Amino acid sequence: MCARKIQMPREVYIGPGVVHETxxxxxxxxxxxxxVLVTGNNTYDIAAKPTISSLEEYDFNIDIVKVHEASFDSVNEVKELTTENSTVIGIGGGKVIDVAKLASFDENAYFVSMxxxxSHDGMLSPQASIKDSKKATSVKAHAPIAVxxxxxxxxxxxxxxxxxxxxDLISNFTAIKDWKLAHRLKHDSYSSSAASLSLMSAKLITDNAENIKPGLEESARLVIKSLFSSGMAISIAGSSRPASGSEHKFSHALDLINEKSGLHGEQCGIGTILMMNVYGGDWEFIRxxxxAVGAPTTAKELGVSDDDIIEALTLAHTIRPExxxxxxxxxxxxxxAYEIAIKTGVI
Ligand SMILES: NC(=O)C1=CN([C@@H]2O[C@H](COP(=O)(O)OP(=O)(O)OC[C@H]3O[C@@H](n4cnc5c(N)ncnc54)[C@H](OP(=O)(O)O)[C@@H]3O)[C@@H](O)[C@H]2O)C=CC1
Ligand SMILES: O=C(CO)COP(=O)(O)O
Ligand SMILES: [Zn+2]
Incomplete structure (x- = not known):
């Protein structure tokens, strides 16, 4: 078969208290x-507990797995409890969702993303980002049946x-520049609709940056919808290309150097400042x-050393060299690396 499959979620529910309707x-x-309910330490109390109560009302049988990292070991732990007659629900941040996504895909089970x-644009994409001691990989999995x-x-x-x-959304600006470059220089396959959707998702954030405030449901909705559309760009492309380029390589390198570095999106944001400078683009606008959205723009704000930034910059090209x-x-x-990091004020 030469047709390419694009996977999207069948149903998306978003609203206050929707967890009680699971x-x-x-x-x-x-x-x-x-x-098989996959969750984390913090998200267990906040979201998994009300989900369990709601599922129990409808006579679902529930196994719970708490995961701490998006590794193949965590995926295997979930797979041990999963069969093709299971429904795997991932409740938490990006790591939990990626583990639930890949385990359910491997076992041919249903997947629900909660x-x-x-904090990330992987909640409905069909890709899973999995890290092991020295490698960061993007693995093909499947889109959730419901979000x-x-x-x-x-x-x-x-x-x-x-x-x-x-x-994480603002990083789409350099990811698309990289994708276009790879298309021109290496004939990598390119989708202008995926690229447009990715850029539109990033622009929704930069156009509304001053109004995005924590604690406001309106802000949460705007950001989550932009993350959904970025995830859909990943679905259309069939790879994380529209949302992950050199700035993501920098972030993955930083994870390998310093396990206690920042959040994924925070690191990608700083990577975007650096890579936009390399492109000769408007890196001040990115910064x-x-x-404006309260994300870090310096090593100090990210909580890493200047040396970590330099090492991540020099290692970034070794991540997913293909x-x-x-x-x-x-x-x-x-x-x-020093020149660019100093010039942009990252160090
Ligand atoms: N597949 C894809 O296409 C994509 C995947 N990713 C991946 O996603 C990951 C990043 O996701 P991210 O969410 O930033 O990181 P994490 O999944 O590590 O979550 C960060 C922290 O936030 C906590 N948390 C989540 N929700 C709440 C809440 N409501 N209240 C309090 N604490 C909460 C988590 O708690 P807890 O301890 O419960 O987990 C965790 O400690 C990376 O591994 C990245 O590679 C990113 C983009 C796209
Ligand atoms: O984080 C992503 C998009 O925001 C995609 O992840 P990868 O960099 O792991 O492919
Ligand atoms: Zn990302």
Whole structure:
């Protein structure tokens, strides 16, 4: 078959208190009664507990797995409890959702995505970002059958998570530049509709940056919808290309150097300042937009050392070398990394 498959979620529910309707939603979709509920330490109390109560009202049987990292070990832990007659529900941030997504895909089970924060654009994409000790990979998985986003929970999440989601979207500006470059220089396949959707998602944030405030349901809705449309761009492209370029390579490199670095979106935001400078683009606009949404723009604000930034810059090209970006095959020299990081005020 030469047709390319584009996967989208069948149903998307978003609204305050929708978590309490999970049982009804899963029942109406006729999902399997054996639930594997994947969550994290913080999100268990906030979102998993009310979800469990709602599912129990509809006689679902529930196994619970708490995961702490998006690793293949965590995926295997979930797979041990999952069969093709299970429904896997991922309730939490991006790591939990990626683990639930890949485990359900591998076991041919249903997948329901329940984001608890507007911190990343993976909640409905069919890709899963999985990290192991020395590698960051984007693995093909599947789109959720349903997304259940409780806007009250999302709006009340720590403000840093909302800023990180905005920064993950702002990073689409350099991701698209890299994608176009790879298309021109390496003949990588390119989709102008996916690229447009990705850029529109980023622009929704920069156009409204001054009005995006933590704690406001309206802001949570705006950011979550932009994250959904960015995820749809990933679906159309069939890869994370429209939302992940050199700035994401920088962020993944930073994760490998310093396990206690910042949030994914925060790191990608700083990567976007740096890479936009390399492109000769308006990096000050990126920096100011990040500031406006409350995201960090310096190593100090991110909580990492200047040395970590330099090392991540010099290593970034080694992450997923098959994905061509402005970093080319050889990446930054140490001197060039210092120059760019100082010039942009990142260090
Ligand atoms: N597949 C894809 O297409 C994409 C994947 N990603 C991936 O997503 C991950 C980043 O996601 P991100 O969400 O930033 O990071 P995490 O999943 O690590 O979540 C960050 C923290 O926020 C906590 N949290 C989440 N929601 C709430 C809430 N409502 N209240 C209080 N705390 C909360 C989590 O708690 P807890 O301890 O409960 O987990 C966790 O400690 C990365 O691994 C990245 O690679 C990013 C973009 C796209
Ligand atoms: O984070 C992503 C988009 O925001 C995509 O993730 P990868 O960089 O892991 O492909
Ligand atoms: Zn990202």
């Amino acid at each position: 049982g009804e939603i899963c029942s109406s979709l006729k999902l399997f009664k054996d639930i 984001p608890t924060a507007a 259940i986003g409780d806007s009250e929970i999302i709006a009340n999440a720590p403000p840093r998570l909302l800023s990180a989601g905005c920064a 100011d937009s990040l500031k 994905r061509y970006t402005i970093l080319g095959d050889n990446g930054f020299s140490k001197d060039a």
